[in-house]
Amino acid sequence: MSHMKKPLVHHPALRRNALGLTHRDYEASMSTLCAGCGHDSITAAIIEACWELDLPAHRVAKLSGIGCSSKTPTYFLGRSHGFNSVHGRMPSITTGANLANRELVYVGVSGDGDTASIGLGQFCHAVRRKLDMTYIVMNNGCYGLTKGQFSATNDKASPSKKGEPNPFDAIDLCQMAISLGAGFVARSFSGDKAQLVPLIMAAIRYHGFAFLDVISPCVTFNNHPTSTKSFDYVRAHNAALDRVDFIEGREEITVAYGEGTAVDVEMHDGSRLRLFKVDGSHDPRSADDALATIRRKAAIGEVATGLLYVNEEQQDLHDVLHSSVRPLNAIPWSELCPGSKALEKINAALR
Amino acid sequence: MSHMKKPLVHHPALRRNALGLTHRDYEASMSTLCAGCGHDSITAAIIEACWELDLPAHRVAKLSGIGCSSKTPTYFLGRSHGFNSVHGRMPSITTGANLANRELVYVGVSGDGDTASIGLGQFCHAVRRKLDMTYIVMNNGCYGLTKGQFSATNDKASPSKKGEPNPFDAIDLCQMAISLGAGFVARSFSGDKAQLVPLIMAAIRYHGFAFLDVISPCVTFNNHPTSTKSFDYVRAHNAALDRVDFIEGREEITVAYGEGTAVDVEMHDGSRLRLFKVDGSHDPRSADDALATIRRKAAIGEVATGLLYVNEEQQDLHDVLHSSVRPLNAIPWSELCPGSKALEKINAALR
């Protein structure tokens, strides 16, 4: 029974990062998800990524909507404030939180139902606003918590557990995010930690809207081999565009883009995501390329994973709004309240 | 003052169609929109198209959300039932109406605020459901009825009347519709009736979800020359992919696709939309092509108009649901209520 298990984090629990913290310090309550749920692996990857990045947990805010996936923030970063909001509305809550304090790291977790159905509008508009956050969708093609109905990301014809084919086209959140101007768009698989962890690290370091669509099989309702969101299917059809490696700091780049098989994508703080091209054709800096690649792979039944698109100099919402470089929740009262003199001027103008 | 004007319908009011009806029979209350509003021209085009198609007005249902654009159903088809619903929710109302009676023609009118902001989720999911309807967005890049705020379709940097540039990327509803699987996607301009009328005719005859994004300048709030939604700008940057011509009936097609500059796209009832290619490169039968063309034009500041994409054999929602070929609102009671015998069986199984 899953309540006996903790999220599987493969590491000697004792290793300490620059803050002297162990993985344990980035964990939280025990998962109450089904044993084997893909979401638990993503939880583990988030923990791993935050530990690797030496993040001070209290400078991270974790937010989610409603669903099995949206429960996971209870399972990671126990020292961070969390907000398990309402179904499909995590983006607006995160927008407000980010406006109030631009200095924290915002990790939003959602599900495919939470994002592609009830939350589709908020998702699209959060992308447009270039909210500085990491938005992770744990994508299992179904509504886990309500017992397995198809979600809008379930592929057409991919059958339910009972064998009924899904009659509707799937919504590809990555294509949507790219055409809406997201700055960082990646797809991964809960079963591919080597790819997932560096992508999460880069997403967190990215300044702007970073979107991660992580296919995460629902072992209870949507993991039958005929389902295109099952472990078996995804393993068999996973087309990784590149091997990825996250590099902290600014040390010399050996291989430059074009020269060979490696691409370095630079984050705003100088850290880099190094891509060892598997499929040489695809340039993640071009939205047109990204869309074409995704559609080409999809057409032959493959799932393109890896860093699909990145815009290396995106502005975030605060840049756009010209808001103070200080957190808005910490501006001194003297700068907030104009006082009676200003009011007297206003009165005068209204006489 | 606009209340003195009727929607401009250029025609000898006396001409009669196959039903013996004149254009007047397809008109309705006088417009209360601003004099010169693009929406009034689209109203006129809808009237023209319905007259040309010899539609029995009472077999058409017109639906809308809220906005200046959504008011227009009051100005056309006075003999049709209309439903001016709530802001952004026309798609769900139309879905229910269509489920109840598949035999009527459904014309939905919306605005860019109504569809791309509050209604974005419902729009996307109506597309996915392949609702058999004609969905027209009167796109002026602003919220007319609330006095001109930017909408989500206003192009980035395109300034407000006061000269403030729009800081956010625009949502391209056509790209969205195509990638979500819409069957018929076209873009046009309220100022180009020659292109607009045949497109509306084809959209109405199309079986499945037909989407029309019609740029329709707001003369009061978003028609300054610097606005990319102004008459001047659109006229100057309108890249029509083809001249279009709607052909009723089944008479011999002279020019076939490939052979030359004309493409015939067949509607389910055998009528055709004939495209005289201006930009030869673009095949409206390919979604990839359509997306590429739209983005290529946009990249050079042009607006691709015409029939962007068509899927000649799309199923509609009723096909997908295997619902009765008869209107569900007209199934005889005897077929709806299983009666006491069936109930006795059910009781028995519950003892």
Next chain:
Amino acid sequence: MSGINDFVITFATVNGSGSASANGIFAKSLFRMGIPVSPKNLFPSNIQGLPTWYEVRVSEAGYLARREGVDLMVAMNSQTYEQDVAAVVPGGWLLYDSSLPRDFGRGDITVLPIPIAAICAEHWTDTRQRQLFKNIAYVGALTGLLDLDPAVVRQVMVDQLKGKAALVDANMKALTLGREYALAHFGCPLPIRARSAAGTDGRIMLTGNDAAGLAAVYAGATVCAWYPITPSTSLVEAFERHARRLRMDPEGRRNYGIVQAEDELAAIGVAIGGGWNGARSFTATSGPGISLMGEFLGLAYYAEVPVVLFNVQRGGPSTGMPTRTQQSDLLACAYASHGDTRHVLLFPSTPTECFTLGAAAFDLADRLQTPVIVMSDLDIGMNEWVTEELTWDDTTVPDRGKVLTAEGLDGFRELKGREWGRYQDVDGDAIPYRTLPGTHPTKGAFFTRGSSHDENARYTEDGRVHARVLDRIRRKFATAATIVPKPEVTIRDEAARTGIIHFGSSIHAVHEALDLLEQEGVLANALRIRAFPFSDEVADFCRAHDRVFVVEQNRDGQMRLLLMGELGIPGAKLIPALSYDGMSLTAAFVREAVLAAGHPAEAGAAK
């Protein structure tokens, strides 16, 4: 109080462990033996691995309300041993899997150790089977301990397994293993035990959601849109399941359409669109879904579009307790949406009434041209109840209300002496005549809108006209009060000065409490509200009694507030009795509330 055919047994298990079907077999067997049972599922808001309880009250007297105090605890979940042991009444029993023996440290109860895991491990190798048959094994033990009729149990199993012989045999084997062990090791049967009776004649076992889904089929609903949410999901699933069997047309096409919408705003929108276009349409939701439907409910109220909404209430506020029961959406539903709005509410109390009122809702929506909200709850909706069998009068014809056909339109002037207008009060009952799209080539077209309109559905900004239309709609609700189902009044004593007002799933606890109170010499009458707006009988009942307890499963005394606000009844007279911990109501609670009349805590609770 406990004894033969009168006891409470609770199964403490883990969800996803397959105990549900075994527990169901147990309850069904008692039912088949003619003994009224009321099983309740206490499940967590997750899918697998958390504690779950299955509480069964057995009562030959037919008391179906929950009763506290467990006589026999089947403790199959080591996580919850502590609280489970504590729940057993002194003198009670605790059955547990002694494969891992343990001392529960309670001298006042009898522990019944059975090495269930060991036994199953012995007979099965496959781990899943071992797990599943453990559940059957403890049911087997219970057949011995409680003297259940093995033949009946076998038949229940056969029915459940649709007769698959191999499976039946395997299950019987597990059952027998448990039974034999019990017979061999314990003094069977226990003083609390089952004895065949005649308490379930004319009854069936059914959930309220199943009944409500069936009601929609029988009422002729053809358009359904929904968005999954506990505890209403199974209502729509039931509609679909029944419709698939009962609603196929000759060509194998479906005489209904169901859309899983993208959210609740869309779900109610689809239902309203269908109602507007002449199909009987409905949606079902719970908790948050109700809040999201507010804007559209206001539109349907004001544009006068019929639609049915099933609200299977759960524990609020916000996400609250999705797997617990409450009656806390009364205000949210009665006054849903901004502006002057009010809605017709129906309050079923049993699955059978979910069927009758569920069907009635469609007639009322059509007749009144307004949303009708059926206020069920998780307790009624998701638990299996022993309830009267369902009946249907084949002469029933649906009352679609005032819908004009083409002929009706042509003859209207003739018949009514004036031109038709969508929102005209022609008959003096404040209910106008509607038309459907596509009916008539030249007559009856009108424009439906949520903005202010006159009696002919034309847009107006003349406030007096707007007020006139609103006044008619207000009068329509006076009409509604006269045609909604009347309350059910129980008079124990014409002279009694104490009354109890209740509704919905509180029925069982209240009626049992009336008996308990009578034993204490307190004679009270009761009135069960079945609809809002209130019919006159409700005010009469309040007038006829000096103090009226209002029993509700919410914190704020929402029904009491409606009684005061709508009928002007002084607060002093209405004593709140409020239970809102998410557990279904007990007779003991009602009894105490009445005996402790006016207890400040409770009075406070209504503030």
Next chain:
Amino acid sequence: MSGINDFVITFATVNGSGSASANGIFAKSLFRMGIPVSPKNLFPSNIQGLPTWYEVRVSEAGYLARREGVDLMVAMNSQTYEQDVAAVVPGGWLLYDSSLPRDFGRGDITVLPIPIAAICAEHWTDTRQRQLFKNIAYVGALTGLLDLDPAVVRQVMVDQLKGKAALVDANMKALTLGREYALAHFGCPLPIRARSAAGTDGRIMLTGNDAAGLAAVYAGATVCAWYPITPSTSLVEAFERHARRLRMDPEGRRNYGIVQAEDELAAIGVAIGGGWNGARSFTATSGPGISLMGEFLGLAYYAEVPVVLFNVQRGGPSTGMPTRTQQSDLLACAYASHGDTRHVLLFPSTPTECFTLGAAAFDLADRLQTPVIVMSDLDIGMNEWVTEELTWDDTTVPDRGKVLTAEGLDGFRELKGREWGRYQDVDGDAIPYRTLPGTHPTKGAFFTRGSSHDENARYTEDGRVHARVLDRIRRKFATAATIVPKPEVTIRDEAARTGIIHFGSSIHAVHEALDLLEQEGVLANALRIRAFPFSDEVADFCRAHDRVFVVEQNRDGQMRLLLMGELGIPGAKLIPALSYDGMSLTAAFVREAVLAAGHPAEAGAAK
């Protein structure tokens, strides 16, 4: 009643024709002459070409309520001649553009024909100018007819045109043309006319939305999200306008963030996210927006997140009358969202109070950790009012309520004798201590959720714990009742048995009505509700009077329902006086209601 400094003048024009600024100049000039005026805009729900009226009541006595019966009609819209002529009281005047002469067929009024179009055509060639100066010309005529001080008018114009000399001259020319014509052709001044007075000392002219936007600036709000909707749009526009001037930091960056959200669900979500993260956050909306915010309001209530919502009420239900006023969202706001929820409401009655209560709302939200809804309306919000000037005490420090700093967390145990827990009632006022993200490396982190939780914000499915938390929140609302703004009581006669309860924009009509009633020998006291939940004074007032009229601008007597439901006051005692045609309330209506006491129609209106 009409005469010097006491009359009603109405301008009938067409929207989009530029008459608004001319009308504004007229009203402002009277104000500057020291005469209280109350101008009201009656505008259509479209952008251009439909009839618009600008109604100005002039009252040296300082009566600001609307008064029916037009003394002088400036009829500039041929579309509406008929109704405009009809609106003039016998003995009144009608000024019209006689370029197209016409006979209005009323012998009992004086027609003042001025060939305005002709005059302007003569002096200007540009059509737009011709149109605009027509408006100034009729204002010019009025300066003659009503004896307005030309110097004052000129100064108002100069201020409005920010001194642009050329423009001023052109306008003065038009003004003079109109004035000369009037002086030359009519017996000026008319018996109804203006005379300099001292009735506006210490007053300003301001709209409620402007004041409320300013309140948000002064209260230190830094996060604002909204979605455009009439009549609340101008509130957020005012916030932005003022913040741009008053909230720039040294580097020219903004000490605030405003997001135009994609809809109201997002707007309130952003505001709640900001409040959760320690910024003072708000949103503003009207009508449909309120319905859409229900789910989120329930979350903020239950998760105890401070947020301020300005509801500028308009005519409901549904889309209703977007450009008319009502007070019909009381129930929708007091009980917004499913489950047991209730919300703190504030009821400003003037722009000045929009400023004071608007600012107070942020303190209350922080102190109570819950949504606070400021219930303004279109009449207060969008019309320009003569109102007390705004004052601010520079010693004011915001009360952010119980927010723990890092030091506060470290010292908590020491100070309070127990560990901190997010939802613990440490001080007995049922208000817990909150922490903000990023405050402390190891202490104070917690998980905010709308699902059931214990006193330490841990998820629980234990219904008793859930009920315990709900009880504390209920107690928190008892605390709220003691700290919200108290009602304003007006005692005309200690012995009076008649009371009038009112709120919001009804203040002017009610206070004028008290005078009218006094003239009839009816002495009544009044209580103006300023907040919900009700402080004790409200119940006391009801107790102290035999019959209490509840004056409301809605159909269903929503405040009366709250008084009955929340305070248990018998309906018989509360007499509804309901006006809901979207026009702001008149003293005559209140007077009649009281004199016709208990008139069934009105009593019925509350049913």
